[in-house]
Amino acid sequence: MSYTVNASILLTELPILERPAAVKAAGFDAVEFWWPFAEATPAQDEVDAFVAAIRDAGVQLTGLNFFAGDMPGGDRGLVSWIGREDEFRANVDVVVSIGERLGTKAFNALYGNRIEGADPQAQDDLAVQNLALAGAAVAKIGGIVLLEPVSGMDAYPLKTAADALAIIDRVKVEHGVDNVTLLADFYHLAVNGDDVAAVIAEHAAEFGHIQIADAPGRGEPGTGELPLGQWIADAQAGGYEGVIGLEYKATQADPFAWLNQPANTSN
Template identity: 85%
Template sequence: MTYTVNCSIILTELPLLERPAAVKAAGYDAVEFWWPFSEAVPSDGEVDAFVNAVQDADVQLTGLNFFAGNMGGGDRGLVSWVGREDEFADNIDVVVGIGERLGTKAFNALYGNRLEGVDPQAQDDLAVKNLAAAGRAVAKIGGIVLLEPVSGMDTYPLKTAADALAIIERVKDEEGVDNVKLLADYYHLAVNGDDVPAVIAAHAADFGHIQIADAPGRGEPGTGDLPLDDWIADARAGGYAGVIGLEYKPTQADPFAWTRA
């Protein structure tokens, strides 16, 4: 299992529940999703339909995001969102339930944007508490929580690997929770101006997950100028043994043609 296909950004021309089967038909056996529901706590029927779609397709759900708010409206997570603590806590229970049913081990917690009129320190302190709670919960099913630098949102405070690692270190030091790991999305790191080779050299063995897209444009590998193959190889050499998440915006009818070239 080398690649896992992010079905929230690839195959979007299909209804969401049809995408796992389309991934399998394309020759891949692993998928990941952003939060696939409109609410933090969907109905039992919605959860069952999602779980069944993954199981019926005979693919492995390798990764799932926690609820991140209204992504289309610009939200980027509840982890640091003062005032929505109960919503995040309730979502943790649903995430763990899905993970337990599908054997999922990696869960991406988007940090959240800076809030106008709220002390950034208060947001960061809440984030440490929420990440620790999530880490403890997913540890019960052998899971890890992923924390990701993100590009494209000025109000999202984690832009470099160092930004995320500083929070991860706080979670470990202050809460004693050590299963929060860096999600190294090479596209986001590169677009934000981070030194990706240096990040790989220093931290590859501790990456919780890698995702890829090319830049500029966030298309599939080969549409931009990032040395993605080299960066993946360097991470492997540095100790990363996990799957590679395909999280790009396809530019052609066959979104996986580059893997067969």
């Protein structure tokens, strides 16, 4: 099994720039991050420090989120946020620059919440345009854009795989951009009531990325009731060839202790 550690939700006791080295020290060679800066267009020295932290640690940055707004405050992306188009598009340039420097190929574009008073159709139309723009931009460095159903926010409209796949299909049909793909986070899909086994059976070969956490609780595999090991095996049998993103909340001092208990991933 090839894992990549999401160092935005794990190892949070450390400053961000120390987390890549901690990932390496824990025995992993790959790391992924949500947007690690406070702004959509951070200062160049901040970007350089982040790139240096990844390189110095000797890990591969396998995934990076686009700027998603104030995540602690409840924001979940700018893709469909009417009025912040310029901010998102400026962020795309920064993301591509980082990806080019670090050889990163997968970029997660959180869709954004429904905005009170805004027309949902207009938001979706903007999202399709922004995803097409982002897809074309990262294609220049051999990248893909990930689109993710998310739980925990009623205002976030993409809750099932079908919701995301409908938008992905629009991007392809309306703009001819075919490198926007589904991020199958098994935790989010399960919590939202999706039929995860059916999604895997029908779409595994199309997944751009898989992330895992157990439910309930979003803890390590084995702390909940999800058959994560079986789902991963089924996805791989169905054609998924990528890494597995560890995107869970640590419930014990060693957040990776479960890896010494393989049976826990197939409960």
